Amino acid sequence: MNADASSSRSFRGKSVLFCAECSFENPVSDGWLVVSDGDERTIVCPECGHVADHRTERSAPAPRAD
Numbered sequence: 927m928n929a930d931a932s933s934s935r936s937f938r939g940k941s942v943l944f945c946a947e948c949s950f951e952n953p954v955s956d957g958w959l960v961v962s963d964g965d966e967r968t969i970v971c972p973e974c975g976h977v978a979d980h981r982t983e984r985s986a987p988a989p990r991a992d
């Protein structure tokens with residue numbers, strides 16, 4: 927087993943999310959509480975419950991100037 931745990935996990939360009947409240951940081955897909963509600967997805971900090979991100983699965987409606 928490798929003692930250096932930090933090097934065993936490659937982030938491979940994954941976006942790391944930071945909590946503004948408690949400085950918790952992890953890739954979005956690892957550690958954060960992801961609450962899905964229909965097309966919406968809320969990223970909640972597991973440490974303090976702060977909502978760090980909120981997005982919709984749908985592609986953002988492109989504003990078109992007709």
Ligand SMILES: [Zn+2]
Pocket residue numbers: 945946947948949950971972973974975976
């Ligand atoms: Zn937090």
